[in-house]
Amino acid sequence: MAKHEELRTEINKIDESLVELFEARMNICKEIAAYKSKKNIKIFDKQREQEVVKNNVSRLTDHEFDIHAERFFKELMKISRKIQKEHIQSL
Numbered sequence: 001m002a003k004h005e006e007l008r009t010e011i012n013k014i015d016e017s018l019v020e021l022f023e024a025r026m027n028i029c030k031e032i033a034a035y036k037s038k039k040n041i042k043i044f045d046k047q048r049e050q051e052v053v054k055n056n057v058s059r060l061t062d063h064e065f066d067i068h069a070e071r072f073f074k075e076l077m078k079i080s081r082k083i084q085k086e087h088i089q090s091l
């Protein structure tokens with residue numbers, strides 16, 4: 001059990017960083033949303049999203065995770081688009 005707790009402590013630290021990064025990323029997405037709204041640009045940019053997935057999946061050292069990282073980034077950007085839409089509506 002000691003090892004299990006040790007590993008959970010490591011996960012907790014990683015999750016703490018993930019939350020910080022998630023919040024920072026979403027706050028930037030809100031800024032992008034405000035800019036897009038002002039310039040009348042659509043929120044969804046398919047080409048950019050494909051690049052984000054490709055660039056980040058290629059960064060993995062263990063390619064066993066490719067398909068899962070792809071899913072992770074696609075979901076992250078889906079959330080990002082939702083936050084952007086809500087932000088624009090609140091302006």
Ligand SMILES: C=C(O[C@@H]1C=C(C(=O)O)C=C[C@H]1O)C(=O)O
Pocket residue numbers: 029032043044045046048049052076077080081
């Ligand atoms: C944040 C943007 O808006 C959307 C969300 C993206 C993201 O979360 O990375 C990427 C492309 C767009 O579909 C953007 O255009 O950069």
